[in-house]
Amino acid sequence: MKQTEFFGEGSITQLKQLLYDMGAKRIFLVTGKNSFEKSGAKAAMNDLLNELTVKRYEVISECPDLEFIKAGMNDLRLAESDAVVAVGGGNVIDTAKAVNFFSSQSITPEECIRSVSNIKGKGLPLVAIPTTSGSGSEATHFAVVYSGDVKHSLAAESILPDVAIVDPELTYSLSPYQTAVSGIDVFCQAIESAWATGSNDELRKYSRESLTLIMRSFISAVKMSSAESRRNMSLASNLAGKAINISKTTAPHAVSYSMTRMFGIPHGQAVCITLGEFLKFNYEVNSADCNDSRGEAHVKCTIEEIFKLTGSSDVNDCMEKIKSLIRSAGLKTNLRDLGIDSTDKLELIARSTNAERLSNNPRKITQEVLLEILKNVY
Secondary structure, three states: OOOEEEEOOOHHHHHHHHHHHHOOOEEEEEEOOOHHHHOOHHHHOHHHHHHOEEEEEEOOOOOOEHHHHHHHHHHHHHHOOOEEEEEEOHHHHHHHHHHHHHHOOOOOHHHHHHOHHHOOOOOOOEEEEEOOOOOOHHHOOEEEEEEOOEEEEEEOHHHOOOEEEEOHHHHOOOOHHHHHHHHHHHHHHHHHHHHOOOOOHHHHHHHHHHHHHHHHHHHHHHHOOOHHHHHHHHHHHHHHHHHHHHHOOOHHHHHHHHHHHHHOOOHHHHHHOOHHHHHHHHHOOOOOOEOOOOOHHHHHHHHHHHHHHOOOOOHHHHHHHHHHHHHHOOOOOOOHHHOOOOHHHHHHHHHHOOHHHHHOOOEOOOHHHHHHHHHHOO
């Protein structure tokens, strides 16, 4: 599915004409609790909000929760909207994607989750406007949905937003910590997509460009927040989103979801904490445990390119560079500092890890190996 993109400072002003061109008069607006106003999006959209019929749906759950999504579906139906606009971070955009997508189906959300083969149809036109440089959700045909503590990944071409408006100015108000946890997620996406079994040449181009921008601007965006660093991180996030849209993520993301859902660790922090260990693990791949049909030499070559892009001489140096980047951003590099302070908790995380994302990792991972990696960052 083709997507229309607008990128650059002030690009949110394109929304008004865009909706008029669509013939949209009744808007279902999905936003965060605070980010809509703090980011400047509300002020930028003020004229539009006064001219059109707008039903605002505020995302109050920490993750895209199925029960909350179903409530949104009911509100969307009652509003009789003809377009959906999502303004916020990955949670907001994923929630909007799920509400819009499920509403277009002839089966229940639970049946959609269970039966991928029954997923058909297209929802209302969807415009995604990120207010963080993090998830890249505006560029993907996936949506995360939680049912209780269980994470599900929806995937369908029609989930991809019809339009993405990436306006770096909407990220200017992010705190250093918000910038750090969202930006480190971009870093992990850029690396994981490159070594994923589903990677290809187009993806690696996105990944290289994203990683180059991150190494240049991430810490600057956290500590000094210049317009240039914000712009670069917004672009890096969008590029990394395009990369994972092709390959999906791998082991660091797989293991992170339980940390976030069960222990409240912010997503980017949860993902990055195992990245260095998985880098080393994947680099030591052999013919017996290689998951990638292109072979272990291809995996090693891909990871060696990551060494170059991060200015590293070898795998150990790259692990240290990753730790240094995490620390420089003010984030933690071990689980105990995040409240995961017992082997029982490590075992719970290992047991709860998403097997689908592990299968996309270039080297096969057993639960025993996963537990060992968690112990290494304990």
